[in-house]
Amino acid sequence: MKFFARLSGILALVMTGSFLPTHGAQSASGAVGIFDGNSDVGGPRRAGSVEFDPTRKSYVVKGGGSNMWFSSDAFHFVWKKVSGDVSLAADISFSGQGGDPHRKACLIIRQSLAQDSAYADAALHGDGLTSLQYREGEGAPTREIQSNVKAPHQLRLEKRGKYVSMSVAGEGDPLQPAGGSFRLVLEDPFYVGLAVCAHNDSNLETAVFSNVELSVGAAVGARPSFISTLETVAIASKDRRVVWWTTNLIEAPNWSRDGNLYFNSKGRILRIPVAGGEPLMIDTGFATRCNNDHGISPDGRTHAYCAERNGEYDVYTIPASGGEERRLTTAQGLDDGPDYSPDGQFIYFNSDRTGKMHIWRMKPDGSQQEQVTSDEWNNWFPHPSPDGKWIAFLSYEPDVKGHPENKDVMLRLLSLETKRIEVLAKLFGGQGTINVPSWSPDSRSLAFVSYQTFP
Secondary structure, eight states: OHHHHTGGGGEEEEEEGGGSOOBOSOOTTOOBTTBSEEEEESOOSSOOEEEEETTTTEEEEEEOOSOEETTEEOEEEEEEEEOSSEEEEEEEEEESSSOOTTOEEEEEEESOSSTTOOEEEEEEETTSOEEEEEEOSTTOOEEEEEOSSOSOSEEEEEEETTEEEEEEEOTTSOOEEEEEEEEOOOOSSEEEEEEEEOSSTTOOEEEEEEEEEEEEEEESSOOOEEEEEEEEEETTTOOEEEEEEESSOOEEEEEOTTSEEEEEETTEEEEEETTOOOOEEOOOTTOOOOOSOOOOOOSOSEEEEEEEETTEEEEEEEETTOOOOEEOOOSSSBEEEEEEOTTSSOEEEEEEEESEEEEEEEOTTSOSOEEOOOSSSEEEEEEEOTTSSEEEEEEEOTTOOSOOSSEEEEEEEEETTTOOEEEEEEEEEOTTTSSSOOBOTTSSEEEEEEEEEEO
C-alpha cells in the first residue's frame, strides 16, 4: 500500500497550513489559513468559529447545530472553493470530554452553503464511529458507508472523477482505504473544508484539525491501483458497512445462516464473519479454479444453472443427486442467472430476448415465462429475498452490453407486493458485485462487492 504514502506528492497542487500566516477567530466570511472563509450552515442556535495556529499547523473549529443527517444540516464550516479532483486530509481529535456521542468532526465536500446541499464527508463521531456520509442531491436523504475502523487518528476524503472515497489511519500509521466509495456528481466549483456539528443545538463542540493538507488537481504519472471491498447494505436505511477490503480481486459473496460471508478470490473460496475479521480459505480439494458462480445449499433437491449448448445459453435444471438435465428456456439470445424463489414456486432469471437485459421468471418446469422489469436499464442477477418480499438485482447503464467489470452500476430492489423499484446503492462494479444469492437470512441486508481505482 505504499502508493498512499506518496499520493500527495504526485498531485498537481498541494497546500498545507505551515506556509500560512496566523489568523485568529474569524467572522462569518473571513479567510483563515488555506481556506477562503468560514460560516455557519443551517442556522445553528450558537455561532461557530475557527482559530488557526501556524506553529502546530492546526485549526480549532467550534460548531453548534442539531445534526448533519436526513435532508438538511446545521454545523460550522471552514471552506474553500475548488474545482475538479480534490483530496483533503487531517489529523482529527475532539476537545473536551462528555460531549454528545453523535457529535461530528468532518472533512467535507459540498455543492453549496445551503443546508440541504448535496455533499460528501469523512465524519469522525464522538463515540469513534467513522463513516463516509453523503447526500446525492439537494434535499435528498443522507446515506453512509460505515468504516470497520473505529476512532482513527487521521482521515482523508477524496473526490476522483464521479467517485468519493475515504482513507483512515491510526496514530503513526500510513493512510489506507476505508473501503467503499459512492458516485456523487458535483458541478464546478464546489466547496471543500472542515466541519463541526454539536448534535445538540444548545451546545458548541470543539474539534482540532492538525496537519491539514489540501490537494487540488488530477494525479500526474501515477499507476492506477485497485481495491475490492466486501460490504453489506441495510434494506431499510440504505446505509452501507465495510466488512473487509483487499488489493486482490474478490467476487460474489454468499451469506450463510451462521453469520459468515463466502466469496471467491484467485480461484479459491474464502469465509469471513459478517462482523469483520480476517478471511479463512475453505478446503475445496481439487477445485482450485473457483469463479463467481458458487452458492450455499438451501437443502433443495434440484439445481438450476445456465449452460451453453450449440451456441445458445439457456437455463437448465438437474437433480442434486445427479441425472438428466432439463432445458427450461428456448428463446433466442441469452438466458442466465437463475435463482429459485424461497417457496420454490418460481425461478427468476435474466434474459435479453426482448432486446435489453431484463428480469424474468417462470415456473420450475419452464412454463409461464413472464417479464418482470421493463425499464431502460440492463438488469442482471435477480435474487429473491428469503422472506419472498423482494428481488435484488444489478443494473447497468442502457448502452452497456453483457455484464463487464468496472462499470457504473446500481444495486436495485423490487418489491413484489407494490412492484416499486428503488436504488440500494450506486457504485463502481459489475461482474463480481452480486453474481450469486447474497441476502442475509433475515432479509434485512444484502452483501456485495464494490471496486475502486486510485491514482
